[in-house]
Amino acid sequence: MKAKFFKGLALATLMTASPLYAADYVIDTKGAHASIEFRISHLGTSWLTGRFNTFNGEFSYDSDNPAASKVNVDIDVTSFDSNHAERDKHIRSDEYLNVADHPTASFKSTSFTPNADGGGVMKGMLTLYGTSKEIAIDVAKVGEGKDPWGGYRAGFSGTVELKPKEFGMNYNLGPASETVYMDLNIEGIRKK
Amino acid sequence: MVLNHKLTNDEHSYGWGPVIMHWLIALAIIGLYPLGWYIETLDYYDPAYRTIPVWHKSIGIIVAMVLAVRLIWRSFNKPPAPLPQPKKMVIAAKIAHALLYLLLLITLISGYLISTADGRAIELFNLINIPALPFAIDNQEDIAGLIHFIVATILISLAAIHAIAALKHHFIDKDITLKRMLALREE
Numbered sequence: 001m002k003a004k005f006f007k008g009l010a011l012a013t014l015m016t017a018s019p020l021y022a023a024d025y026v027i028d029t030k031g032a033h034a035s036i037e038f039r040i041s042h043l044g045t046s047w048l049t050g051r052f053n054t055f056n057g058e059f060s061y062d063s064d065n066p067a068a069s070k071v072n073v074d075i076d077v078t079s080f081d082s083n084h085a086e087r088d089k090h091i092r093s094d095e096y097l098n099v100a101d102h103p104t105a106s107f108k109s110t111s112f113t114p115n116a117d118g119g120g121v122m123k124g125m126l127t128l129y130g131t132s133k134e135i136a137i138d139v140a141k142v143g144e145g146k147d148p149w150g151g152y153r154a155g156f157s158g159t160v161e162l163k164p165k166e167f168g169m170n171y172n173l174g175p176a177s178e179t180v181y182m183d184l185n186i187e188g189i190r191k192k
Numbered sequence: 193m194v195l196n197h198k199l200t201n202d203e204h205s206y207g208w209g210p211v212i213m214h215w216l217i218a219l220a221i222i223g224l225y226p227l228g229w230y231i232e233t234l235d236y237y238d239p240a241y242r243t244i245p246v247w248h249k250s251i252g253i254i255v256a257m258v259l260a261v262r263l264i265w266r267s268f269n270k271p272p273a274p275l276p277q278p279k280k281m282v283i284a285a286k287i288a289h290a291l292l293y294l295l296l297l298i299t300l301i302s303g304y305l306i307s308t309a310d311g312r313a314i315e316l317f318n319l320i321n322i323p324a325l326p327f328a329i330d331n332q333e334d335i336a337g338l339i340h341f342i343v344a345t346i347l348i349s350l351a352a353i354h355a356i357a358a359l360k361h362h363f364i365d366k367d368i369t370l371k372r373m374l375a376l377r378e379e
Contacts, residue, residue, distance in 0.1 A: 078331060085309035085333040086245075092334060173236055 023062040025154055025188025027073070029055060033155070033187035036075060044176030050082030057107075059188055061154055063144065066114035071122065071186075075105040095171045096164075102130045110134070117141060122158065129167040135160055137184065147189075155187035193368075193376040200269045205377040210271065213262040214373060218351070220255045221296070224248060225348045228341075249307060250317045256300045263293070275367050288354060295347035302343065305336035 027034045037051040057073030078099045082088055092099045109124035118141030126135045137158040144154035162180045200207040206214075227248050234241050274282050307314045308324030309332035315321055329335070361369035368378065 078334075083310065085312070086307060088310075089306065089333040089337050092331075171236070 023154075024058060024060050024191045026191060027055075027057040027059065028153070028187045028189050029057075033185075035183075035185045036073075037183040037185075039181040039183065040173070040179070041176040043174060048082065050080065052076065052079050052105075053081050054079035057186070059186065061144075061188070063118065066118065066120065067112055069109070069112040069114075069120075069122070071107070071109045071124070073107045073186075075107075076103065077105050077128075078103055096169055098129065102128070105129075107135075112139075119156070126162075128162075129164075129169055131167045133166060135162065137182075142187075152190040153187055154190070155185070158182075158184040158186075160184070193371055193378060196375045196377045201271055204272050206272060206372050206375060207269070208375055209265060210262065210269075211373060211375040213258050213265070216258055217255055217262070217296070220251055220258075221348065221351060224251055224255070225344060227251075228344065246315065246317065249303070249314055252300060252303050253314065253316045253322060255296075256304075259293075259296060259300065272372065275361075275369055277365070277367075285357070288350065288357070292347070292350060292354060295343055295350060299340060299344045299347055302336045302340035306333050306340060309333040309336065 034055075035051055036055055037049060039047045039049050042048045052075050054076035055073055057071065059069065059071035061069045077097055078092060080088055080092055080097060080099070082091065091097055094100065105126070105128040107124050107126050109122050111123045112120055113123075114120035119139045122137045122139050123134060124137070125132050137160040139156050139158045142155040142157055145152070147153050160182045162182060163178060164180060165178065196205050196207065196211075198205070198207045199209045201210055227244065231245055231248060234244060274285065304314060304322070305325075308322075309328050311324045311328065313321035313323045358370045358373070361367050362371070368376070
């Protein structure tokens with residue numbers, strides 16, 4: 001009886017440590033159910049928002065073993081869009097993002113510390129402006145389940161504060177505008 | 193030499209109309225080029241950060257309007273015949289003049305395409321809105337910006353050569369090339 005219990009426990013542990021199939025998801029950028037948005041204070045008066053229109057990525061997530069979650073995202077920095085062409089041109093120029101020299105950014109997760117709600121803290125390396133830095137994204141799970149078209153989806157939102165100066169961008173936008181607040185929304189379609 | 197009293201060109205002299213348009217555009221180009229450079233250097237907190245670009249764009253629109261009138265005028269009222277000089281120089285001058293028009297046109301269009309890339313109108317001193325085109329290409333502001341800078345630089349360089357050539361005609365060849373463009377005519 002005792003032996004059987006331990007056998008069962010061992011099996012359960014094995015199952016959680018290595019799920020039967022990898023729950024790998026492709027971020028649904030094709031259907032635009034994902035976004036990389038930012039907010040930055042304008043003179044301390046209001047929020048200016050914008051986004052990176054073009055990116056792609058994948059993640060692994062298993063609700064039975066969330067600690068094994070991983071995510072990789074590649075971002076086309078030239079797709080910076082703040083809904084104002086002259087500003088976008090300025091931000092993409094060598095005074096700020098310098099997309100001519102650094103056209104891509106990427107995030108590769110290194111660890112995930114789950115909390116009780118299915119979310120957690122996703123740590124990883126963000127490479128932006130040619131500089132790699134570890135960042136910690138606060139992740140909330142939004143939901144998962146079958147979609148109406150025969151697929152299976154899982155979605156998360158995340159927030160992280162970035163200081164462009166720490167990545168080497170020194171253009172002075174003023175004391176109220178030294179932090180960029182990233183608002184991330186990803187929905188993944190499970191690979192079959 | 194006496195001042196020409198005619199508005200239009202004839203076979204030997206430039207009329208006041210084309211002369212005024214020539215110098216208006218010349219002055220504008222000489223002002224707009226360094227102004228464009230200056231815009232690039234403005235700090236976000238510079239009090240002129242929002243006004244200098246309005247001036248640059250508005251003067252540009254005025255140049256476009258003057259250029260349109262000038263080209264239409266030119267098609268109805270031909271400039272005077274070239275002054276006698278070696279055939280090669282006549283052809284070189286013709287090519288240079290055509291290029292000045294072409295480069296100016298490209299500079300104006302590319303400038304317009306920067307500011308209107310997101311569908312916003314471009315403003316003439318907050319007086320008139322010139323609407324954007326109903327279509328745009330990806331990263332139009334960046335592509336148009338690059339063209340605007342390169343072509344404007346070629347334009348200002350060619351304009352400098354154009355000015356040097358005019359001075360050469362005046363001081364070395366001692367002909368009336370420059371005087372004609374000042375609306376002077378022989379008695």
